[in-house]
Amino acid sequence: MKSLSLAGFCALMVCACAREPEVKDLAESGWTLEIGPSAPAAASVERIPDLATAGWTITPVSLSEVEQGFAPADKEWLVFKSKLEPGDRVARLVAPGSHWANSAGWDGYAIVRGDRIVAELAVLLS
Structure with a gap:
């Protein structure tokens, strides 16, 4: 079958x-x-080193940079931001070209704690 x-x-x-x-x-x-x-999506991989090995582009960004792209009352943004804890970092994650070519592209942000992704917010999917 x-x-x-x-x-x-x-x-x-x-x-x-x-x-x-x-x-x-x-x-x-x-x-x-x-x-x-x-x-x-990115969070299913769980670890930043695994994403880097898989060819993802990982760019550290500030919370204020990310915040500029969302309305203050955006529900998904508020949920994402509420998961931040002291010491967490925010990174922009972009899937490699092969993912986009196969309609599996992902572009968005992740909250990184240590080397683990604890939350993600997709802004573009293919």
């Missing part, structure tokens, strides 16, 4: 082909749709 992840299914549904496939067409061809956890 052939299977297709949700991300793969979405990519297939938006592909530029003569006739867009429909779900019933895929099912009739023996495909099943597996809806599982979303593609791993």
